[in-house]
Amino acid sequence: MKLYEFEAGDLFRQEGIPVPDFIVTDNPPQARRAAEKVGTPAVVKAQVLTGGRGLAGGVQAAESPRQTEEIARRILKSSIRGLPVNRVMVVKKAEVAREFYLGVTIDGLTGKPVVILSTAGGVSIEETAKTHPQMVVSRQVSISTGLGLPEAKEMAQEAGLDGDESTAIAGILHKLYHVFRKYDAMIAEINPLVRTVKGEYLALDAKMEIDDSGLFRHPGLKLSAEDPLASPLEKKGRQIGVTYVELDGEIGIVSSGAGLAMATMDIIGRKYRPANFLETGGGISEELLYNVMELVLQKKGLKAVFLNLLAGINPIHEGAKGIVRFLREHPTDIPIVARALGNRQEEIWQILREGGVEVVTDVATEKSVEYLFQLLEETR
Amino acid sequence: MSILLNRETKVLVQGITGRVGRAQTKWMLEYGTNIVAGVTPRKGGEVVEGVPVYDSVAQAVSESGAEASVFFVPPAAVKDAACETIDAGVRFIVVVTEHVPVHDAMEVKDYATERGVRLLGPTSAGILTPGEAKMGIMPGNMFQPGRIGVISRSGTLAYEICLNLAAAGLGQSTALGMGADPVAFTSLSDLLALFDADPETDLVVIIGEVGGTQEEHAAQSIADRMTKPVVAYIAGHTVPEGKRMGHAGAIVQGDMGTARSKINALQKAGVAVAEYPGDVVKLVQKKLEQYYPAQ
Numbered sequence: 095m096k097l098y099e100f101e102a103g104d105l106f107r108q109e110g111i112p113v114p115d116f117i118v119t120d121n122p123p124q125a126r127r128a129a130e131k132v133g134t135p136a137v138v139k140a141q142v143l144t145g146g147r148g149l150a151g152g153v154q155a156a157e158s159p160r161q162t163e164e165i166a167r168r169i170l171k172s173s174i175r176g177l178p179v180n181r182v183m184v185v186k187k188a189e190v191a192r193e194f195y196l197g198v199t200i201d202g203l204t205g206k207p208v209v210i211l212s213t214a215g216g217v218s219i220e221e222t223a224k225t226h227p228q229m230v231v232s233r234q235v236s237i238s239t240g241l242g243l244p245e246a247k248e249m250a251q252e253a254g255l256d257g258d259e260s261t262a263i264a265g266i267l268h269k270l271y272h273v274f275r276k277y278d279a280m281i282a283e284i285n286p287l288v289r290t291v292k293g294e295y296l297a298l299d300a301k302m303e304i305d306d307s308g309l310f311r312h313p314g315l316k317l318s319a320e321d322p323l324a325s326p327l328e329k330k331g332r333q334i335g336v337t338y339v340e341l342d343g344e345i346g347i348v349s350s351g352a353g354l355a356m357a358t359m360d361i362i363g364r365k366y367r368p369a370n371f372l373e374t375g376g377g378i379s380e381e382l383l384y385n386v387m388e389l390v391l392q393k394k395g396l397k398a399v400f401l402n403l404l405a406g407i408n409p410i411h412e413g414a415k416g417i418v419r420f421l422r423e424h425p426t427d428i429p430i431v432a433r434a435l436g437n438r439q440e441e442i443w444q445i446l447r448e449g450g451v452e453v454v455t456d457v458a459t460e461k462s463v464e465y466l467f468q469l470l471e472e473t474r
Numbered sequence: 475m476s477i478l479l480n481r482e483t484k485v486l487v488q489g490i491t492g493r494v495g496r497a498q499t500k501w502m503l504e505y506g507t508n509i510v511a512g513v514t515p516r517k518g519g520e521v522v523e524g525v526p527v528y529d530s531v532a533q534a535v536s537e538s539g540a541e542a543s544v545f546f547v548p549p550a551a552v553k554d555a556a557c558e559t560i561d562a563g564v565r566f567i568v569v570v571t572e573h574v575p576v577h578d579a580m581e582v583k584d585y586a587t588e589r590g591v592r593l594l595g596p597t598s599a600g601i602l603t604p605g606e607a608k609m610g611i612m613p614g615n616m617f618q619p620g621r622i623g624v625i626s627r628s629g630t631l632a633y634e635i636c637l638n639l640a641a642a643g644l645g646q647s648t649a650l651g652m653g654a655d656p657v658a659f660t661s662l663s664d665l666l667a668l669f670d671a672d673p674e675t676d677l678v679v680i681i682g683e684v685g686g687t688q689e690e691h692a693a694q695s696i697a698d699r700m701t702k703p704v705v706a707y708i709a710g711h712t713v714p715e716g717k718r719m720g721h722a723g724a725i726v727q728g729d730m731g732t733a734r735s736k737i738n739a740l741q742k743a744g745v746a747v748a749e750y751p752g753d754v755v756k757l758v759q760k761k762l763e764q765y766y767p768a769q
Contacts, residue, residue, distance in 0.1 A: 200576060200580065200656060200657065202686040202723065203661060203688065203691050205579065205584070205657040205658075237580045237581050237584050238581070238584055238585075275577065278575055278576070278577050280576065305575055306573075306722070307549060307573040307574060307576065307722065308575035308576065311550075337719075337720040339717050339719060350630055351628060351631065352628055352630070352720025352721045353627060353628020353629070353681070353721070354628065356631075356683055356710040356713060356719055356724070357634065357707075357750070359710070359712045360710065360711045360712055360749075360750060361750050361751075363711060364750075367712075371713075371717075371719050373720035404616070404630050404633045404634065404637075405613075406612065406613030406616065406630075407613065435637065436613060436615065437613065437615070457637050458751075459634060459751065460752040461752075
């Protein structure tokens with residue numbers, strides 16, 4: 095789960111990372127009062143879960159409280175990369191002398207945390223790694239020993255920092271690693287961390303993503319309850335217990351596994367575009383597939399639905415009953431084509447056919463999809 | 475004949491008294507797996523499908539001589555169970571459990587690597603040596619004995635491709651799921667090396683998917699070291715950026731983890747990459763003819 099900047103900022107501050115005072119609001123007059131409180135010039139920052147806010151006009155400086163209100167009003171009406179801005183953060187503008195990048199993430203290959211420090215802050219670390227690799231210091235850390243202060247100090251020195259600066263940056267890096275471990279983070283990042291002209295160090299941004307599988311360990315975290323990135327259909331999928339990802343095509347997909355669903359999307363993508371990704375997981379029942387059909391058929395502009403079901407541990411013969419029950423109660427004009435193989439396949443085929451589903455029994459998914467294409471050509 | 479598992483391997487089932495553990499134990503026994511013991515804390519003394527259940531792994535291992543273990547334990551319990559199992563001397567562990575916290579997976583991987591223990595998963599469909607034994611949830615009727623090694627991130631896609639292979643008379647030496655989480659216990663490169671060293675495997679099929687860099691890294695080790703032919707299919711050409719496709723690790727982030735980058739890397743290493751899953755069969759046949767011309 096991705097955290098908003100203000101949520102991550104709060105966590106960073108709790109762990110002793112210097113974060114400037116900020117106020118988060120959803121209305122312009124409050125933004126004005128916020129600017130009066132934190133001081134001007136201020137910066138108004140859109141709270142959206144996407145990168146590139148600055149370039150999209152989501153981060154703007156204001157000279158006065160009044161201007162803060164105007165800017166907040168504008169930003170709160172806007173969308174950034176398709177995401178509506180529901181909240182803005184108001185923070186005092188810092189006078190920056192130097193910028194840094196600090197990050198902790200996971201190397202999926204080695205399975206170790208990776209700590210990254212760069213003296214090029216404020217720009218994308220991927221970009222810096224390509225253009226100025228000598229400005230990026232990164233280190234794989236043993237999960238059992240972690241990143242101690244001495245190691246953090248070594249990294250700071252390796253990055254060319256010395257004296258107080260090296261001590262200050264190492265201290266913050268050490269704390270950032272601690273936040274990463276404490277909260278089951280996939281990534282914890284400060285970009286930029288700055289030194290102000292007065293010599294203070296401040297985290298001017300806070301980025302964090304928490305592993306969904308680790309969330310149960312943090313019941314105290316008060317995060318925005320709803321995932322703002324999920325569409326209404328995606329939320330419905332979660333409610334009924336399947337993974338549904340909405341796409342912008344016209345062929346609905348139901349699959350008994352994630353890999354199979356992706357492969358099915360690839361094959362359908364030869365001629366048409368998938369309308370969704372849907373994986374049932376191992377819990378197929380009559381009820382589940384009834385709900386799944388209801389969900390998939392809600393998508394606008396569907397031309398057909400393709401069911402790709404492999405009966406291993408899943409009782410597809412039960413699920414098939416749910417499919418045909420839904421179709422009987424809610425008849426549809428678009429073709430429903432199924433490919434189902436494995437345990438009790440003859441029984442499954444019979445149930446589906448009696449319910450008006452077209453069944454293809456060939457062993458390869460491609461053959462069934464070709465048949466679906468043929469049906470679509472005919473009805474055109 | 476196989477890697478990591480055969481009909482003699484003495485298998486322990488952890489979480490054997492749960493709903494899934496019970497059902498899968500029955501299927502594994504029917505397939506011929508030599509299950510010698512089960513473990514569920516506080517359920518010692520029970521018997522599941524004729525298998526004696528113990529409270530602790532140490533007890534189960536000393537009574538039964540178990541050398542491999544398959545996990546149907548809840549995600550929050552995987553880390554401690556894995557360390558307990560490693561400490562008890564088990565050398566091979568298959569973690570079927572989904573939603574294991576990634577930080578726990580990192581800790582387990584570190585602990586196991588230090589002690590030279592091999593794990594598959596998390597979110598592994600399991601491992602199956604056709605006609606001999608299986609650990610995990612792979613349905614036995616979708617595999618046939620033969621000489622193709624299969625490594626898959628996804629379970630269902632392994633079934634799809636093995637069904638296709640079997641229909642063409644191409645059976646498998648061993649098929650295994652490496653899991654589809656952001657951190658895999660054993661890398662694709664290491665699994666390839668095991669098949670490369672197996673005298674009963676002629677060719678390896680990799681079934682990959684979007685997300686992470688396992689396939690890119692494996693491509694390098696194929697180019698450097700692999701002696702046997704490799705065929706691959708990478709699922710998810712049409713996956714949009716930033717959307718997690720069911721599996722925790724199946725996500726394209728920026729230009730990282732795309733099907734294209736994996737396909738390019740593998741092709742560069744001489745791997746025949748199928749555009750669609752059904753094309754795997756003919757690529758396998760072609761590679762086999764090239765590498766092993768009829769006498």
